[in-house]
Amino acid sequence: MAEFLSGRRAGPPQNPGVRELIAGKSLWSGNSQLKLGPRGFHGWHERGYLPHRDQPGLTQFVTFRLADSFPVALRSEWKSLLEVEDVHERQEQLQTYLDKGNGECLLRHPELARLVEDSLRFSHGKHYELRAWVIMPNHVHVLFKTGKASMSRAVGNWKKFTAHEANKLTGKRGQFWFEDYWDTFMRDPGHELRTRQYIEANPVKAHLVREAKKWSWSSARLRDEHGRLTI
Secondary structure (H helix, E strand, O other): HHHHOOOOOOOOOOOOEEEEHHHHHHHHHHHOHHHHHHOHHHHHHHOOOEEEEEEOOOEEEEEEOOOOOOOEEEHHHHHHHHHHHOOHHHHHHHHHHOOOOOOOOHHHOOHHHHHHHHHHHHHEOOOOOEEEEEOOOOOEEEEEEOOOOOHHHHHHHHHHHHHHHHHHHHOOOOEOOOOOOEEEEEHHHHHHHHHHHHHHHHHHHHHOOOOHOOOEEEHHHHHHOOOEOOO
């Protein structure tokens, strides 16, 4: 979580025992790096604080953000959030901070939001299965089931392509996306449903629209009367 804000790559774990936990989970699941590595999946792993699970067939909730969405100039506003002890409460508060819309919020521009959404949808049904998404002014939420592409590879491809194209569209140079991301795998259908509802309600929660379906860059507008995604 801290790396998601600081920009530092994960070195020794900040969470004591996380590597032992990862080793135990890998042994229990029977998914060795030998089997997963060549396909780009990392299995159970850590990036310095929390355990992460990247395996075929898992449904993943991923959040990635623009590079300036936690401005250094406003560090006094969000620094205390890193000290919240409960992991889930801390992540919820950090997500809420994102919704304040700090930074330049380049994804407010329709051409950039469309670029990101098109990138997400491009390999749907081929390398992964999209379940829900929303492009917010300074961050993106995606819920997808991994297939041929690992979570890390899918996210990496989205960010690499859209950063390159966005800089061409805006005439800017430098870092577009923050290099890290948040991820959580879905434990069961109920967890997935709650996550989907959270994602699609995000623009309403952030007071950008009154109805989820009114947001132009979300899967909510593409659901039929039975709640099925039509793409």
